[in-house]
Amino acid sequence: MSQTVPVTAKDANRTGGPMWAIGAMAVLFALAPMVVYPVFLMKALCFALFACAFNLLIGFGGLLSFGHAMFLGTAGYVCAHAAKEWGWPPEAAILLGTAASTALGVITGLVAIRRQGIYFAMITLALAQMVYFFYLQTPFTHGEDGIQAVPRGTLLGILDLRSTLAMYYVVLAIFLAAFLLIYRTIHSPFGQVLKAIRENEPRAISLGYDVDRYKLLAFVLSAALAGLAGATKAIVFQLASLTDVYWTMSGEVVLMTLLGGMGTIFGPVVGAFVIVSLETYLAPFGQWVTVITGLIFVVCVLAFRRGIVGEIGAWWDRARR
Amino acid sequence: MTLFGVPTQALFGQLLIGLINGAFYAMLSLGLAVIFGLLNINNFAHGAQYMMGAFCAYFLLQLAGLGYWWALLLAPLVVGATGILIERTMLARLYKLDHLYGLLLTFGLALIIQGVFTNYYGSAGLPYQIPSELGGAFNLGFMFLPKYRAWVILASLIVCLATWFVIERTKLGSYLRAATENPALVQAFGVNVPRMVTLTYGFGVALAGLAGVLAAPIYTVNPQMGANMIIVVFAVVVIGGMGSILGAVLTGFGLGVIEGLTKVFYPEASNTVIFVIMVIVLILRPAGLFGRER
Numbered sequence: 001m002s003q004t005v006p007v008t009a010k011d012a013n014r015t016g017g018p019m020w021a022i023g024a025m026a027v028l029f030a031l032a033p034m035v036v037y038p039v040f041l042m043k044a045l046c047f048a049l050f051a052c053a054f055n056l057l058i059g060f061g062g063l064l065s066f067g068h069a070m071f072l073g074t075a076g077y078v079c080a081h082a083a084k085e086w087g088w089p090p091e092a093a094i095l096l097g098t099a100a101s102t103a104l105g106v107i108t109g110l111v112a113i114r115r116q117g118i119y120f121a122m123i124t125l126a127l128a129q130m131v132y133f134f135y136l137q138t139p140f141t142h143g144e145d146g147i148q149a150v151p152r153g154t155l156l157g158i159l160d161l162r163s164t165l166a167m168y169y170v171v172l173a174i175f176l177a178a179f180l181l182i183y184r185t186i187h188s189p190f191g192q193v194l195k196a197i198r199e200n201e202p203r204a205i206s207l208g209y210d211v212d213r214y215k216l217l218a219f220v221l222s223a224a225l226a227g228l229a230g231a232t233k234a235i236v237f238q239l240a241s242l243t244d245v246y247w248t249m250s251g252e253v254v255l256m257t258l259l260g261g262m263g264t265i266f267g268p269v270v271g272a273f274v275i276v277s278l279e280t281y282l283a284p285f286g287q288w289v290t291v292i293t294g295l296i297f298v299v300c301v302l303a304f305r306r307g308i309v310g311e312i313g314a315w316w317d318r319a320r321r
Numbered sequence: 322m323t324l325f326g327v328p329t330q331a332l333f334g335q336l337l338i339g340l341i342n343g344a345f346y347a348m349l350s351l352g353l354a355v356i357f358g359l360l361n362i363n364n365f366a367h368g369a370q371y372m373m374g375a376f377c378a379y380f381l382l383q384l385a386g387l388g389y390w391w392a393l394l395l396a397p398l399v400v401g402a403t404g405i406l407i408e409r410t411m412l413a414r415l416y417k418l419d420h421l422y423g424l425l426l427t428f429g430l431a432l433i434i435q436g437v438f439t440n441y442y443g444s445a446g447l448p449y450q451i452p453s454e455l456g457g458a459f460n461l462g463f464m465f466l467p468k469y470r471a472w473v474i475l476a477s478l479i480v481c482l483a484t485w486f487v488i489e490r491t492k493l494g495s496y497l498r499a500a501t502e503n504p505a506l507v508q509a510f511g512v513n514v515p516r517m518v519t520l521t522y523g524f525g526v527a528l529a530g531l532a533g534v535l536a537a538p539i540y541t542v543n544p545q546m547g548a549n550m551i552i553v554v555f556a557v558v559v560i561g562g563m564g565s566i567l568g569a570v571l572t573g574f575g576l577g578v579i580e581g582l583t584k585v586f587y588p589e590a591s592n593t594v595i596f597v598i599m600v601i602v603l604i605l606r607p608a609g610l611f612g613r614e615r
Contacts, residue, residue, distance in 0.1 A: 064421045064424070066424075111600050111603050111604065114603050114604075114607040115559070115603070115607055117420055117421070118363040118420050118421065118423075118424055119559060121363070121421065121424055122363065122555040122556070122558065122559055123559055123599070123603065125552055125555060126552060126553075126555055126556040126559065126596050126599055127596065127600070129549075129552045129553075129556075129596060130593045130596035130597070133592040133593045133596075134593065136592075137589060137592075247552060251428060251432070254425065254428075258425065286440070287436050287439045287440040288436065288440060289436075290432050290433075290435065290436030290439070291432070291433050291436035291437055291440070293429075293432055293436075294428075294429040294430065294431070294432030294433035294434075294436060295429070295433060296429070297425060297426065297428060297429025297430075297432065298411070298426060298429040298430060298433070300425075300429075301415070301422050301425050301426040301429065302411060302414060302426070305418075305422070
């Protein structure tokens, strides 16, 4: 098994990132609505969570999923349906959406982990396309229209989420909780075994680890967190649509993670913010956004494989030496 | 006249469409398999290169007045040449890295190519005429077989068999197979492996371009034509396994026919049937029908 991500042992230790950096990030985001448009921040945070979930799989498990949109979209549809058609409160709808993508993660994970490397990528892509066609045809998603005008509701019956700022802090709380969960996972014994599998799978097998079980667990966890991002996004934007299940969305999360830095803990957050800003500013240019997205892919792969955070980390290491 | 409760006309019509789709699946998965075998790169840009082939035919006609038969010869060469350029300038830097980077790079290239064409030509298709020699249809008694469709199936079979012959039965093919097994050793025997790798990529891409020209008169020439195709072809490749060339061809045609039949008997599932088969194959035979675990 060759190494998936250009992280040296030293990098891998640093990926932990000290707790103070996470605290600083929390403070920064808590103050951010004073200067930045909160709706933009919410979008970026949802995608940041999505990318972190994806990064858990590729960066720490060495598994490249090219179908993560299916979890984002499934959770979005289920959550939006529960909130709109059944009148569920937002917290219950988000939990149900997350549960749905977790279940989908178990099923697709069991199939996908039967192959490795690029086959894994192709299988997840194909499975996601199957899920896409399912949502395209099934009536509850309303096809091209999507589920629109999803009510935000009141959180736990107290907090009215129609207020943008209240919604923002809920999104931030969800993001930070998930981020800490990922951080803990990476530094748990489970995370260490995952890293061992990524570095040398046959060796991990020979040491007696049930590799498939670890991979499946990582896949399901990643699916669940991607689902959490999708469900939250559906409540925030009051919309669940086909865009979130299409393969371009799966590519986008790969790009965010690659650009920010695969296998770094803050990389996906940085990548998500950069890509969401790019898309916001370049929106008037239509299809050129696709071209630019493609260019970033090419440049990252050819010259910038560590990503923004990875490069900064490497530069910091050199400077200290 | 009906068969299994379905009018034979519809049944054979869908079977024919299935065979046509199968012809394209076969040619595209063959190109992917050849590229993957030697370069260990999963060419995500294959769908975009197929689309380029169709556009190339369109440009040749519009700008140079060169018709279908010229396009059939020139478009694969042009598309193959762009492939060689991509291999030399970009892919060649990735061979020492994990295979996933090849996938990511070609994915980026696919986005660029598709984005540029969509920008200039929108999502509406451009028409391309069936060449006059192949207009009309054969009357088979039970159905009409358009000549062009028969030609596509025949051409695809010829191309696939020729590729199989070159790789499995000629000296050049034996070098190729040897380099797939152990490139360092083959290089030590004095074979120029890097050049062979470049030409192989060019050849695989040219096959995609050729498929694009064949497709141009059937489907309209459209910037998006390769995007959804490539995902189905990936599933075809997973089902067939990349180990065997004939396996790729058989799987391609077989799945096309199954997809066509699904359209007759259970149209709702026609988009997903290939993916469902992929799941079943992965459960029963993870290496693919004709594959070996590598």
